[in-house]
Amino acid sequence: MSVRKALWGEKQEAIEESLKAADEDLFRYIRDFAYEEVLARPGLDLKTRELLAITALIALGSPKELATHLEGAFRAGATEREVRETILQSALFLGFPRALAAMRMLEKVLKAHGAPHPREG
Amino acid sequence: MSVRKALWGEKQEAIEESLKAADEDLFRYIRDFAYEEVLARPGLDLKTRELLAITALIALGSPKELATHLEGAFRAGATEREVRETILQSALFLGFPRALAAMRMLEKVLKAHGAPHPREG
Amino acid sequence: MSVRKALWGEKQEAIEESLKAADEDLFRYIRDFAYEEVLARPGLDLKTRELLAITALIALGSPKELATHLEGAFRAGATEREVRETILQSALFLGFPRALAAMRMLEKVLKAHGAPHPREG
Amino acid sequence: MSVRKALWGEKQEAIEESLKAADEDLFRYIRDFAYEEVLARPGLDLKTRELLAITALIALGSPKELATHLEGAFRAGATEREVRETILQSALFLGFPRALAAMRMLEKVLKAHGAPHPREG
Amino acid sequence: MSVRKALWGEKQEAIEESLKAADEDLFRYIRDFAYEEVLARPGLDLKTRELLAITALIALGSPKELATHLEGAFRAGATEREVRETILQSALFLGFPRALAAMRMLEKVLKAHGAPHPREG
Amino acid sequence: MSVRKALWGEKQEAIEESLKAADEDLFRYIRDFAYEEVLARPGLDLKTRELLAITALIALGSPKELATHLEGAFRAGATEREVRETILQSALFLGFPRALAAMRMLEKVLKAHGAPHPREG
Structure with a gap:
């Protein structure tokens, strides 16, 4: 695939x-x-790659592209918990405003999908 | 610990x-x-957290702090291959100059340690 | 409080x-x-802290979070003049496009409040 | 003028x-x-100056100001091709997400103008 | 003057x-x-302007220019405490690596001056 | 070639x-x-491409990679004047500290070459 x-x-x-x-x-x-x-x-699984992509897009402050990779992370098998941890941690390196904006985008992505993603992996 | x-x-x-x-x-x-x-x-293992930290620091262009987390990634069990993949991928999101500067910092970190890290995980 | x-x-x-x-x-x-x-x-008054926050958010280009701290600056006692000076000065360090975007956000915040803030402190 | x-x-x-x-x-x-x-x-023609401005605004991720300078580039004589090359090249230095966001803004600017700009210079 | x-x-x-x-x-x-x-x-005193400049330079990650404005802040009457608070606060908005790099630059500036700046204003 | x-x-x-x-x-x-x-x-000459690269690298604040493209611009036929105009203009979009750091890097590149580049094109 x-x-x-x-x-x-x-x-x-x-x-x-x-x-x-x-x-x-x-x-x-x-x-x-x-x-x-x-x-x-090879050398890094797709789920990890998408979590790295999310971090890079939080750094760039690019909301539209972030939404695409939030969805990509879920398709690659990331749990909601893993995505939230990725965003939370970004506050340490990139500041709270960027992390907060990313969490709000995650909210939108989750709502658009109706069904909740599993909280625990 | x-x-x-x-x-x-x-x-x-x-x-x-x-x-x-x-x-x-x-x-x-x-x-x-x-x-x-x-x-x-909990919710994300330390190795993945350090790869995310490396991505954030490539975005910031902070060489000194990057070196600390390159070493942290190795201590958390990342292979040299995984670290190289993390840096390579950052070129897509953050541009080649940032990725290249990170690879040069990785070179320094590896040299300072004398013994090579295992190339394959 | x-x-x-x-x-x-x-x-x-x-x-x-x-x-x-x-x-x-x-x-x-x-x-x-x-x-x-x-x-x-302690060590820095809240008004100054909010002006610093405004500068950081102009640097990040985070409009939503900027709006929150523009309002925070006014609540902490900043005059419209002080906020405008903070934004004007940011043009020197962060460039005119970022300063202009911040001024447009200030315009929106001021309009949403109906009553004008005092121009002079 | x-x-x-x-x-x-x-x-x-x-x-x-x-x-x-x-x-x-x-x-x-x-x-x-x-x-x-x-x-x-003097020392640099206006068309080149606007292509430089476009690059700087892609780096800042400032869509509204980017639109102004995309139009400015066309008024200064840039062809659509030259503007597209400027954006494409920015992917190398600033990453694909920034270049993609700029291309989408170019699309909007071109549509707003109805008549197509000449593809070739 | x-x-x-x-x-x-x-x-x-x-x-x-x-x-x-x-x-x-x-x-x-x-x-x-x-x-x-x-x-x-007028409209903002020089000391506040230098604290704003420090914040902008932490955002840019420009160490040499930061050193100039750290010294400028002291000449404009800022206490070491006020400068430290400015840097500490920047961690919230711009992340810990940037704040840490700025503190290390402050250390250098203070050492170069030999005599300590007063800790309290 | x-x-x-x-x-x-x-x-x-x-x-x-x-x-x-x-x-x-x-x-x-x-x-x-x-x-x-x-x-x-094709679609953009190499000299213009290098001036765009210089602008992107000023935005990133990447001194080592900037030096490479300053030299590349000269090899592609840019005059010192054109390079200086490119850097000067970047102050408008990216702020004075970034422009100043780039000018200092240009100084180093010019000195390393001994022979001055022609001031006028």
């Missing part, structure tokens, strides 16, 4: 259409280099 | 002296809040 | 509900560590 | 009203120092 | 020579716009 | 050895993706 399939699930087609609409070359680089080359590397 | 003991190992005393010399209250906050409260939380 | 009461005023309950809804542990850390431990320290 | 006229075109009056409403002194600094002193310097 | 005289004291000439050597136009902008226009504005 | 040859000149071998020593995979990505795929794209 491609990394995109694993992380984007049933949204893969919609996400790819949206990326292509933004820029076809950027889409190709994101697909072929970012996802299927770098994120697909 | 305290989180500091686990992550700082034989350097614990030296690190604590250095933190105290910088500011006693900041030292207390780092010890009691950052390490023994937040990093000590 | 607690620091939260001083800075959040009649919005305290609403803000706390909103923080709790985001994450209960993050709420506790913000309440007990950030507000009632660090911001409550 | 003033730099503002060249970069803001028929929107000059609206932009200036909006800046003045935010803060009169900040408006004066942006007009007299940023635009008519620094951006007006 | 000029703002530069107030903040740079006996180092004014050396700092100005060093700025001129870097770039004469940048020197003029820093002197005439940053210092004698913006930082010279 | 490869982009690396054009931008790194006689230092190509040394830079590549240094990159390989840091991490072989990161080296390959920088060589094959960053340089020979993205920076090699």
Whole structure:
């Protein structure tokens, strides 16, 4: 299974259409280099990779891209607890405002999915 | 075992002296809040926490603090491969210059230790 | 009076509900560590602390959290003039785009309050 | 022709009203120092200056100010291709999330203008 | 007294020579716009302005420029305690690594001056 | 001629050895993706690309990588004047401290080369 399939699930087609609409070359680089080359590397499991991605996006303060990787983390098997710990810890390194904004985005992502994710792994 | 003991190992005393010399209250906050409260939380293992810390410090561009957490990651059981994957992946989110600077810092940390860390986990 | 009461005023309950809804542990850390431990320290008055917070939030580019501390600065006794000077000065260190975005957020905060804050202290 | 006229075109009056409403002194600094002193310097053409501004704003993650300079770049003679290359390249230095957010903002700017900009210079 | 005289004291000439050597136009902008226009504005006292500058420089992670403004804060009448509180508070908004790096720079500045600054204001 | 040859000149071998020593995979990505795929794209000349890179690196505050691209800009045909204008302009968007640090790095790069670059293009 491609990394995109694993992380984007049933949204893969919609996400790819949206990326292509933004820029076809950027889409190709994101697909072929970012996802299927770098994120697909062995040596670190996809769940850990998505928790790292969440940390990087909290640092950047990029809410839309953060939402995509919050969903990706859940698809890669992260529990809600692991995602919350990742965000909580980011407060130490990146400050409380960034961590708080990320928690609010997590809230939105969880609400949009209706069914709660399991609190414990 | 305290989180500091686990992550700082034989350097614990030296690190604590250095933190105290910088500011006693900041030292207390780092010890009691950052390490023994937040990093000590269950829900995420210490190795993963240190890989997240490395990502956050690459984002900040803080070389000295990065070195501390590179060593912490190894003490928490991360392989050199896992640390390299963490840094490589950061290039996607934070750009190549930040990833390259982190790899150069990893080089220094590995050299300072003489004995190589195992390449494979 | 607690620091939260001083800075959040009649919005305290609403803000706390909103923080709790985001994450209960993050709420506790913000309440007990950030507000009632660090911001409550003597050695710097609350008004100055809020002007420093505004500067940090301009640097982060965090509009929602900036709004909270703009209101906090006014509750702590800052004049509109002092807040504008704080934002103006940030242009020197953080660039004009960040300062401009902060001024636009100040505009919104002032409008939401209807009554103008006194221009002079 | 003033730099503002060249970069803001028929929107000059609206932009200036909006800046003045935010803060009169900040408006004066942006007009007299940023635009008519620094951006007006010889030694680098306005088109290149706007591509540099786009890069800086991608780094800051400031979408509203980015939109203004995307339009400014087109008024200064940049082709859509040159703007896309500027954004694509930013992925290398600032990461894919920032580049993607900028491409989405470009999409909005292009749509708001109805008529397509020429793809090739 | 000029703002530069107030903040740079006996180092004014050396700092100005060093700025001129870097770039004469940048020197003029820093002197005439940053210092004698913006930082010279009434509405906020110089001590508060320097504490704000310290916060902005902690956010940027710019150690050399931070050292200049740590000294400037002392010349403008800030106590060591006020400077330490400013740095401590920055941990909440910008994370512990940035605050720690700033405390270490403060240590260097204090040592370079030999005589201790008064701990209490 | 490869982009690396054009931008790194006689230092190509040394830079590549240094990159390989840091991490072989990161080296390959920088060589094959960053340089020979993205920076090699038509649509924007190499000189403009290096001025954009300088702006991005000023934003990141990455001095070592900035030095490499300052030299790259000169090899790609930028005049000292164009490089100085690029740095000066960055003060508007990224603040004076970042611009000043970049000018000091330019000073070092120019001194290391002995012969002055032509001031005018």
